[in-house]
Amino acid sequence: MTPARDDFGAALERLKADRVSGAAQLGRQALIMLLNAAQREEAPDAGALRLTLLDRAQAVASARPSMAPLANLSRQWRQAVEAAVSDDPERLRQVAVDAADRLIQTVDTATQRACVRAAAAIGPGRTVMTHSLSSAVERTLGLLHGSGVRVVVTESRPLDEGVVLATRLAGMGVPVTLVTDAQMALAVPDANVVLLGADSLLPDGGVVNKAGSRLLALAAAEAGVPVLVVAESWKRRPAGLGEPVLEEMDSAEFGYPIPDGVAARNVYFETVPARLIARLITEEDG
C-alpha cells in the first residue's frame, strides 16, 4: 500500500460517507481526488499508471449511485486519460492533472453561471422556499441577498442540513424561516417560488434530489407556486441507464434508537417528475 493509495482510499470513504454535501460539491471533490491521484500515484511505467488512474476513475464513478455527476465527471476525465498516447509516465501524469484542473474550472464556471441565471429568473423581493442544502441554491440565494429576498427552509431530516442552510443565510442577514418537513404544505403558500437543486438530471426532464423534494413540489403545485430547479448540465444522467438508484443510508441517522421490531427506512433521494417542474435552469440556458 503506497501512501497515495491510502490517501485515495480515505478520500473515497469520505466521499461515500458524506451525507451533507450535494452532488455539485461531491463532484468537485471527486475531481480533486483524481487530480491528487494523477500527481501522486506511483507506477513503474506509463501503462501501469494509466491502469491505476482508470481504476481510480471507476471507483469515483460508482461511489454514489444516486449522483450522476460523479459518473459524468469521472468519465470525462477517464476519456482524457485514455486519449493520452505517451509512454512517458510523467507526461501521462501531466495530461491527467491538466484534465482534472480543466474540469474543475468548467464545473465552477457552470455553477456560477447557472446560479446567476436562477437569480435573474427569481428576481428581487421574493419569498423563496427550498428543501435540503444545495450548493447551487445557496449560491443563488447569496446572489439575491440584498434584493429583499426572504427564505423558507425545511429541516430536511434525518440530518437536518436545512438547519445548516438556515444558519448560513441568517449569518448573511437574509430573513429566514425554518419549518419541519411535515409543515411543507402549510408553508409553501407563503412563497412566491420553490427553488430546488438536483443530484442528478434525468433524461425525461425530471430530477433526483433529497427525499422530501417531491413532496414539496406536490404541495407547491397544489398551491400554484412554481418550482424552479437550478443545476449544472454535467449532472445529466445519460439516457438508457434505466431507473436511477436511490441510495439508502443507515437508520442510525434517525438520532434515536429504532424500537424493537420496527424496520426503519432511510432512503435519501427521490425523483421529482418533469410535470412538477416549471423550469430547469442550467448554465446552458438562453
Next chain:
Amino acid sequence: MTPARDDFGAALERLKADRVSGAAQLGRQALIMLLNAAQREEAPDAGALRLTLLDRAQAVASARPSMAPLANLSRQWRQAVEAAVSDDPERLRQVAVDAADRLIQTVDTATQRACVRAAAAIGPGRTVMTHSLSSAVERTLGLLHGSGVRVVVTESRPLDEGVVLATRLAGMGVPVTLVTDAQMALAVPDANVVLLGADSLLPDGGVVNKAGSRLLALAAAEAGVPVLVVAESWKRRPAGLGEPVLEEMDSAEFGYPIPDGVAARNVYFETVPARLIARLITEEDG
C-alpha cells in the same frame, strides 16, 4: 381557591400542553374533567354551582382551538346542565355527573363503532400507511392485527409521536416500517391505503389533522392510493365558524437550539381537503 378549583386548573393546563394525544383522547379527558368538576366543585347554592359548571365547560371548550371535539362535547354537556331546573345543588350535581358519564359512554361506543367500520373497509392483508398518532387509527390497526396487516408509519416531527405508534404496533407483533416525514412520497406507493385520524371534521368534507397529513394525502393521490379518514361524528366543526384555527406551538419542540436570526415555525395542524379523501368513516355510516 378550593382544592377542586386547583384540580381543574391543573387538568386544564395538562389538556392545553398535551402534544401527543389526539382529539378523541383529549375529548374523553375533557369529559372526565367536567365529571370531576360536577362531583367536587363547592358552591353555596344551585345557581352558583350552575355558573361554576358552565364556566368550566367554557374553559374546556376553548382550551384547544384546533380541536372541534372539545367544543362539541362540552357544549352538549353544558346544554344538559342548562336544562336542569332544580334549586337543589345536589340534584344539579347529579344531572351534570350523569350527563358527563353518558357522553363518555357515547364517545367510547362511537370510537369503537367507527374503528370496526374502518377495519372492515380496509380488509385483511393490506399495507396501511399513516401519519402521526391517532387513537382511532391505532384501534383500527389493532382490530386488523392478525389479518396480515402491515403498517408504514411516519415519525411525525417535531415530537415523533409516530415512533410511539410504531413501538406499540411492533409490541403487538404487527410488521411496521418507520420512515421520516420527508420519505412520505417514497413510501406511499408501497401502501394499499392511507388511514388518517382527524382532530376536527370540517363542514365541507375536509378534516383538520396533524401537520404533514395534507402532504401524505397529496403523495397518496399522486400514487393512486386511497385516503381513508376514521373519526367520530362528534368531531364535526359546526358550519359558519369560518376557517379553523391551526394551533402553533413553541419551537423549543424542535429539539435543538434554533440558530440566531432564524424564525422557526411550529404549526401543529393543517387541513386535508375533501377532494383528497376517498372516504370519511364515522360511527354513523352505513
